[in-house]
Amino acid sequence: MELQHNRHILKTEQLSFRYEDVKKPILKDVQFSLYPGEAVLLLGPSGSGKSTLAFCLNKLYPEAVDGELKGTISFKGRRLAEFGPGEINEYIGIVFQDPESQFCMTTVEDELAFGLENMKTPPEEIERKIDEALELVHLLPYKHSLIHTLSGGQKQKLALACVLSLKPDILILDEPTANLDPASSYELTRILKEIKKNQTISLLIIEHKLDDWVNLTDRCVVLNKEGEILFIGSTAECFNQYAEELLHEGIWLPSAVRAGLSGKKAGIYHGETLPLTDRELITGFANPSAALQILDNRKNKHQGPEEQIILSAEKLSYNKAGKDLIRNISFSVKTGEFVAIAGSNGSGKTTLSRLLAGLSAPSKGNILFNDRPLSQWKEQELRQKSGYVFQNPEHQFIADSVYAEIAFSLKIQQIPEADIQKKVQAALLQVDLLKCADMNPFSLSQGQKRRLSVASMLVNDLDLLILDEPTFGQDARTSGQLMKLLETKIHSGGSVLMITHDMEIIHSYADKVLVLSEGEKIYDGLPDALWKKDEIMEIASLKVPYIEKLRNDIGSIAGREKLALT
Amino acid sequence: MLLHEFNPSIKAFTVIVCVLILSVFFDPVTPFLTLVMTAAATFIFGRVSFKRWILLFSPFIFMAAIYIWSALVFSKTIEGETLIWTWGIFTLTEESFLRALSLGMRVLSFTSLSLLFILTTKPTDFLLSLMQQCRLPPKLAYGIMAGYRFLPLMKEEFEIIKSAHRIRGVPKARTFHDKAAELKRYTVPLLAGAIRKAERTAMAMESKGFTGDKNRDFYHKISVSWKDWACFAFFIGVILISAYISWLFGFLQFYNGEL
Amino acid sequence: MLEKWKLREVIVLSVLAVVFAVVYLAFLQFGNVLYGMFGLIGYDLIFGIWFIVSIIAAYIIRKPGAAFLSETIAAAIEVMIGNAVGPRLILSGMIQGIGAEAVFAATKWNNYRTWVLIAAGMGSSVTSFIWGYYISGYAALSPGYVTAMFFVRLISGALLAGLLGKWMSESLAKTGALNSFPIGKELKRGKPENGITA
Numbered sequence A: 001m002e003l004q005h006n007r008h009i010l011k012t013e014q015l016s017f018r019y020e021d022v023k024k025p026i027l028k029d030v031q032f033s034l035y036p037g038e039a040v041l042l043l044g045p046s047g048s049g050k051s052t053l054a055f056c057l058n059k060l061y062p063e064a065v066d067g068e069l070k071g072t073i074s075f076k077g078r079r080l081a082e083f084g085p086g087e088i089n090e091y092i093g094i095v096f097q098d099p100e101s102q103f104c105m106t107t108v109e110d111e112l113a114f115g116l117e118n119m120k121t122p123p124e125e126i127e128r129k130i131d132e133a134l135e136l137v138h139l140l141p142y143k144h145s146l147i148h149t150l151s152g153g154q155k156q157k158l159a160l161a162c163v164l165s166l167k168p169d170i171l172i173l174d175e176p177t178a179n180l181d182p183a184s185s186y187e188l189t190r191i192l193k194e195i196k197k198n199q200t201i202s203l204l205i206i207e208h209k210l211d212d213w214v215n216l217t218d219r220c221v222v223l224n225k226e227g228e229i230l231f232i233g234s235t236a237e238c239f240n241q242y243a244e245e246l247l248h249e250g251i252w253l254p255s256a257v258r259a260g261l262s263g264k265k266a267g268i269y270h271g272e273t274l275p276l277t278d279r280e281l282i283t284g285f286a287n288p289s290a291a292l293q294i295l296d297n298r299k300n301k302h303q304g305p306e307e308q309i310i311l312s313a314e315k316l317s318y319n320k321a322g323k324d325l326i327r328n329i330s331f332s333v334k335t336g337e338f339v340a341i342a343g344s345n346g347s348g349k350t351t352l353s354r355l356l357a358g359l360s361a362p363s364k365g366n367i368l369f370n371d372r373p374l375s376q377w378k379e380q381e382l383r384q385k386s387g388y389v390f391q392n393p394e395h396q397f398i399a400d401s402v403y404a405e406i407a408f409s410l411k412i413q414q415i416p417e418a419d420i421q422k423k424v425q426a427a428l429l430q431v432d433l434l435k436c437a438d439m440n441p442f443s444l445s446q447g448q449k450r451r452l453s454v455a456s457m458l459v460n461d462l463d464l465l466i467l468d469e470p471t472f473g474q475d476a477r478t479s480g481q482l483m484k485l486l487e488t489k490i491h492s493g494g495s496v497l498m499i500t501h502d503m504e505i506i507h508s509y510a511d512k513v514l515v516l517s518e519g520e521k522i523y524d525g526l527p528d529a530l531w532k533k534d535e536i537m538e539i540a541s542l543k544v545p546y547i548e549k550l551r552n553d554i555g556s557i558a559g560r561e562k563l564a565l566t
Numbered sequence B: 001m002l003l004h005e006f007n008p009s010i011k012a013f014t015v016i017v018c019v020l021i022l023s024v025f026f027d028p029v030t031p032f033l034t035l036v037m038t039a040a041a042t043f044i045f046g047r048v049s050f051k052r053w054i055l056l057f058s059p060f061i062f063m064a065a066i067y068i069w070s071a072l073v074f075s076k077t078i079e080g081e082t083l084i085w086t087w088g089i090f091t092l093t094e095e096s097f098l099r100a101l102s103l104g105m106r107v108l109s110f111t112s113l114s115l116l117f118i119l120t121t122k123p124t125d126f127l128l129s130l131m132q133q134c135r136l137p138p139k140l141a142y143g144i145m146a147g148y149r150f151l152p153l154m155k156e157e158f159e160i161i162k163s164a165h166r167i168r169g170v171p172k173a174r175t176f177h178d179k180a181a182e183l184k185r186y187t188v189p190l191l192a193g194a195i196r197k198a199e200r201t202a203m204a205m206e207s208k209g210f211t212g213d214k215n216r217d218f219y220h221k222i223s224v225s226w227k228d229w230a231c232f233a234f235f236i237g238v239i240l241i242s243a244y245i246s247w248l249f250g251f252l253q254f255y256n257g258e259l
Numbered sequence C: 001m002l003e004k005w006k007l008r009e010v011i012v013l014s015v016l017a018v019v020f021a022v023v024y025l026a027f028l029q030f031g032n033v034l035y036g037m038f039g040l041i042g043y044d045l046i047f048g049i050w051f052i053v054s055i056i057a058a059y060i061i062r063k064p065g066a067a068f069l070s071e072t073i074a075a076a077i078e079v080m081i082g083n084a085v086g087p088r089l090i091l092s093g094m095i096q097g098i099g100a101e102a103v104f105a106a107t108k109w110n111n112y113r114t115w116v117l118i119a120a121g122m123g124s125s126v127t128s129f130i131w132g133y134y135i136s137g138y139a140a141l142s143p144g145y146v147t148a149m150f151f152v153r154l155i156s157g158a159l160l161a162g163l164l165g166k167w168m169s170e171s172l173a174k175t176g177a178l179n180s181f182p183i184g185k186e187l188k189r190g191k192p193e194n195g196i197t198a
Ligand SMILES: Nc1ncnc2c1ncn2[C@@H]1O[C@H](COP(=O)(O)OP(=O)(O)OP(=O)(O)O)[C@@H](O)[C@H]1O
Pocket: A019, A021, A022, A026, A044, A045, A046, A047, A048, A049, A050, A051, A052, A053, A065, A097, A436, A443, A444, A445, A446, A447, A448, A473
C-alpha cells in the first residue's frame, strides 16, 4: 500500500494498559501506526478497550485515571511522555464517546473560543475560525445557543466542530454516531469525507455500525476481547478475508459483507471474495431476486398478537417551557406486540416514552395501562408490571456495584436471598457481564453500561417494557443477545415498546412502527409499508433497511437492463 | 448607558467600597436614602423590572424586621436613655429604637447595592473580568465556570435520580423517618454525580489543551475605561449626599463601637 | 498555591462549592425561620452547616487551601446566584474558611482524623463569630446572650460541619465517585488511615 511508505505520524509499541483496581490489563501489547492523511477504523467487541486506547493515545490516560501504562506511544517520532502538559492536544483531537461529557462552557461560541484560546490563537482570528468550524458542521445558526438546549445529535456535531477548529493532525472519533438518526449519521460521514479531501488529517474512527464508513476508511485495526490486536490491514482485506473471524469475535460487518457471507453459506453467492459494495454483492449473485428471499432475516411473524390491548394513549399532548413537545398522539400496544418508535433527533421520542412510563404527566389526554388510567395506579404496583429503560444508561443506576444494581428491585420485592443470587447470575450471564459483577456501574464501558441498564429491567417479570434506544453502542453479539432477550419477553406474553434509530431492528422484529416528527405522529402501521413512503422517510430522517435498499438496487439494475434490451 | 456595560470587577469593587463607607455611619436616614437612590439607579440605569427586584429583596425586608425585633428585645439597657415603653422585663428606649432601626436599614441598603450588582452582571463576564483585571488564575476561574455550569443541570439531575428510584419501584416516603432516608438516597447520588461530571469536565478541558497557563489572550476582552471610574465616583457620591442630607436634618451619627 | 493542584482537583473543588452554595442559600431561608422563632440564637443553631464545604473539600482533596478556597468560592457563587448580602458575603466566606484552614494547617495538612475535622468546624465557628460580632453588631446585645450564642455556634460547627461533613464525604466515597482521591483509596483498602473508620 502506498501510504505505508510515508513516515508514520503516530506509533504505539508494546502498549499495555491496566486500570488500578483490575488485575488483568485491558490492552495487551498493542502495536500499530497511523500515517498522515489516512483514515483508520478501530474495531473491537464492546468492552475490548477501544475507548481506553483512544484516551491513551491522547495522553489523557494515565493522568486522568489511576492506571498503569506500559510501552511507548510516539507522535512524529517523539514520545508522548516528552510533551509538556496540553501540548499534544494541539496535534491530536478527540471526540468522546459520551456526548454529554465533553463541554466546559455554556454557549456554543464560548466553547469553541475556549479551545482556540488554549492554543494561543490570536484573538482577532478567533471569530473567523469559529464561524468556519460551525459552517462546516452546519451549526452556524446555533452560534449563540446554550449548549444544554441542543439535541443529542447537535451536541455530537458541536464536539466535532470544536476539535476541527483546532486543525489537529490526528482526529480520534469515539462512536460519533451512536445516538444520531440515520440521516444525521450519514451526514457526519459526508462532512468528514469533505474535510479529508481538503486538508491532510489522519482519522482514527471507533465505530460499531460500519456501512457509512467503509468507503471512507483505508485501513482497519481490530482488537479482540482480550485487548490484543487481532488484525491490521486494508479495509478490503479485512472484510474480504477475515469476515468470519470478525463475526466470531462479535464484531459487526458492513451489511454487504454480511449479506455476501450468508449468501456464500447458502451457496448462492459466487463472487471470488466477499463484497464490500452493493454492486459487487449483486453481481456475485446468479439470481439476485431469489437471493433476496434467502437473505431477508425478518423474524417469522409469530402467531399474530392477541387482540388484548395493554397500553393505549389517547390524544396525548405535552408542553414544557412554552413549547409543544408532544401534539395529539393516539395509539395502542397489544399484548405480545413489539412496537418500535422512530423519528429524527429531537422529534420527541424520549419525551413521549416518559409520558407512557408515567414519569411525567401529559398536559392533555389519557394513558390507559391494562384498561386503567395511569394516574390511578399505585406506584409500586405499576412498577411491578411495567418497566422503563432510560436513553442515557447512567440515569438508570442507583447502586454501587453491577451485582447490586440488578439485585436492587428484586430486594424491594423481598425475594429470598438465594433466589436473588441465582436470578442475578443468570441475568449477568445473558448480557455478558458476569466478569464485571463487582465493578462500579460507572466504570463500565459505554456498551456495558447500556446492557446493564437493560438487564436491570429484564430480571423482573414485566407485562410491558419501554426501552429508549436499548441497543446503541453494542457489538453484533451483544446486540443479538439483547434482541433475543426481548423476543423471549414477547413469546412469554409480554409487550415491548422500543425507541430506536436502527432500521434493521425495526425491519427484523417490529410488528408495528410509529414515526414521530416535531412531536406529532406521522405514521402508525406496518414497517414494510413505511419503507415505501418516501416522503415520511425523508421528513423523519429515516433510511430504508439494507434488504429494502438491495431490493431497490436490484430492481433498478434489472430495469436498466430491460431498458438496454429494448 | 446601561449598568450592564460597566466593568464587572470595578462594579464589584464599587459595591464593596460603598458597603464599607456605609458601615461608618450609624443612623437610620443615611442608609435609607442610599437604599432609595440605589434602587432608583437599578431601575433606571439597569432596566431591571421591579417584580424581579422585589422578589429578591423581600426576604431581606423580613430579615431586617427580625433584626429590628431582636435588637429591641435583647438590647442592652444603658442608663440615662429616654424611656418610651416598658412591659415586664422588656424596656424600650428612644435610643435603642433608633439603633435597631439603623441596623435594619443598614441590612436593606447593603442588599440594594448587592442587587444592583447581581442583576446587572453576567457571571461569565465577571469571571472573565476577574481574570483580566484582577489576575485571578485561569485554572481557578475556569474551574468555577465549569462548576457554575452545573447549576441549571442540578435540578435536572435531581429529577433523573427521582425517576430512577420510581422506575425501580422504591415505595414513596410517607413517614418522617422514610423522608429522612429518602433525603440521603437523593443527596448522596446527586453529589456523586456532580463529582463524576467534574472529573469528566476536567478531562474535556485537558483534551482541548487547557493547562491553566497564566499568559492567556482572551477572545472576549473586558475593558476598563474612565466611565467605570465615573460610575464608581457616582455611587460614592450617592452615599456622601445621603450622609449630608441626614446631617442637614440632624440625624447623622457615626458608628462608635455601639456594635 | 494552585500550581500543585491537578485540574481535576480544582474542578471538583469548585463543583462542591457550587452544590453547597445552593444548599447554603436554601438554609438561609430555613435560618430565617429559626431566627423568627428563637431570635438571633436561632441562626447559631444551624450556623455549622455554612462551614460544611470546607470540611468536605479538605477531607476529599487534602491539599493546602482546600478548606479556604471552597468556602470562598461557595460564598462567591452564592452571591452570583442571588444571595443579596452581596460581595460582603465573600469576605464572610473567606473568614469562615480561614478558621477551618488554620486547624488543618496546624496538622501540616496530613491528619484528617475525626477530631481534626471537628476542630476545623469549630475553628470556622470561632472566626465567623468574631467577624459577626463586629459586622452585625452583637455588642448591642446583652453579654450573657452573646456568650450563649457563641457556645451554640461552637457546637453547631462541631456537629453540622465536622461530623456531618465527615459522614457525607464517606457516604460519597462509598458510591465509588471518589475512587481516584485518597479517601476513596483508603476505603477500598479498608484500612483505616487518617481517621477513616470504615
Ligand atoms: N475506570 C475504569 N476502571 C476499571 N475498569 C474500567 C474503567 N473503565 C473501563 N474499564 C473496563 O475496561 C474495559 C474496556 O473499556 P472501554 O471503555 O475501553 O471499552 P470499549 O472497547 O470502548 O467498549 P464499548 O464499545 O462498549 O464502548 C471494560 O471491560 C471496562 O469494564
